[in-house]
Amino acid sequence: MKKLCWIGSPFFANEMTALGWDVTVIRQRTTRLLTWGEVVATCKGEPDAVVLGDASLPPILAGIEAWPCLTAFHCVDSHIHSWQPVYAQAFDLCSISLRDHLPGFQGKILPDECLKWLPPWAPDNMRPRDVDKExxxxxxxxxxxxxxxxxxxxxxxxxxxxxxxxxxxxxxxxxxxxxxxxxxxxxxxxxxxxxxxxxxxxxxxxxxxxxxxxxxxxxxxxxxxxxxxxxxxxxxxxxxxxxxxxxxxxxxxxxxxxxxxxxxRASHRAREYSDWLRSQSDKYRSRRLAHVADIHDGVLKLLYLHMAEGVANHELRTQYLRLSVATPPLI
Missing domain, CATH: 3.40.50.2000 (Glycogen Phosphorylase B;)
Incomplete structure (x- = not known):
């Protein structure tokens, strides 16, 4: 059974368990940087894949460009956060909820074939009820x-x-x-x-x-x-x-x-997403890992400097400035 770490908004993460994934959910609701070492410790071992579910937070995965497993980002709030198409370039895969925003993600470091339109959905348990109209x-x-x-x-x-x-x-x-x-x-x-x-x-x-x-x-x-x-x-x-x-x-x-x-419904999106993750050959992960410095210097450096300028928290500002200098070690 493949190990999946789902970070941020859980979306249809629970439905992935029925599809043969050993799912660990890390609900991230505050702006705190998460390291690869913390992910491994929480999952009790290295995951085969990491998914970041858009929680309308700034970038929270420290050194994501160098994480050794398959990585994916599901963007929901691209109509609010203009930096998301930039951050997406550090992942192996990116799904976008708002189809008309796909062009903003294309033509950059992440190959266009690694982008996917994934519309919203209804929960499986949100059903009609026989009640009077009020x-x-x-x-x-x-x-x-x-x-x-x-x-x-x-x-x-x-x-x-x-x-x-x-x-x-x-x-x-x-x-x-x-x-x-x-x-x-x-x-x-x-x-x-x-x-x-x-x-x-x-x-x-x-x-x-x-x-x-x-x-x-x-x-x-x-x-x-x-x-x-x-x-x-x-x-x-x-x-x-x-x-x-x-x-x-x-x-x-x-x-x-x-x-x-x-x-x-959520189960439909989970099936589609699971099939998408499983269908990926190792070439996308290998491509990213072979270009860690290019991704950092060409994409993330400026993004982290921008984030450091915009946050009031001194510790977080310092962390973003450190990330802008170089990719951190995998600890």
Missing amino acids: WDLLFAGTVNRETTPKRFTFLTELKRHLPSLHVTHGDFRELFPKARVVLNYCERGDLNFRVFEALGTGACLLTPEVGHGQDELFTPGEDMYTYPADDMDALIQQAERLLALDGPCEQAGQNGLAKIDAKH
């Missing part, structure tokens, strides 16, 4: 004037026009099935997990047109309904049309759920 139109998620200002302003204005809009937060598994229509709003134009999670509960989803392959995964007007991003008038018109009739909502909910159950 709300006509529901938005569930963070709505904060400081942290999500565009969303706050947009939803505040929308509620003036559609008083039946209910805004709350909590467990999506409990909330989504109670709405006739689930509204999605993307603060930064990303194809977010809420699309898949809403459809995974059998909800009728009304979501913005964002690109990133959304219309290739789900058919607007059949599996879900869409509105031009930030177009208040179009959103109001679409919402009022859906709420006037039950049939289209129910049918879209059934169709969207069928697509999720067929292709877009």
Whole structure:
């Protein structure tokens, strides 16, 4: 059984265990540099592969360019962190959640064939529930004037026009099935997990047109309904049309759920990712290890200097400055 160390956001790491991987998860939620020696100690031996699951943290793997096993990075927040395409060059493989950002990762040190579009997914246990509908139109998620200002302003204005809009937060598994229509709003134009999670509960989803392959995964007007991003008038018109009739909502909910159950749950992504890791010959790892100095000097040096300039923590700043000088030894 191959040993896999999954660092950061666990995503579908647990589903990998059913596919023959001995998985150790290191949940990294704070900016602390992790060394190869710590990984080996935590895994009780050298892993065959390391995956960094994007936890919206700055670079946290010290000397990753020289780690001796297969390495992979799954990027979710490339719409927030412009440095991710640079950091990805230090890995053997990189999967990207937002398809339209793939060109930003291409044409650099990491061969284009080592990049993969891996869209979001719904958890396996996020399913429809037989409950009464409590709300006509529901938005569930963070709505904060400081942290999500565009969303706050947009939803505040929308509620003036559609008083039946209910805004709350909590467990999506409990909330989504109670709405006739689930509204999605993307603060930064990303194809977010809420699309898949809403459809995974059998909800009728009304979501913005964002690109990133959304219309290739789900058919607007059949599996879900869409509105031009930030177009208040179009959103109001679409919402009022859906709420006037039950049939289209129910049918879209059934169709969207069928697509999720067929292709877009965590277990599907785990299978695809597992097959991808296992299919890799040793050439990518060997290529990286043969060019450690080039990767460091040509990619990571400037990135670490940039990170050192932007952090307030003195110890972390010092660590980034040390990493900018040379690849650290494997300890």
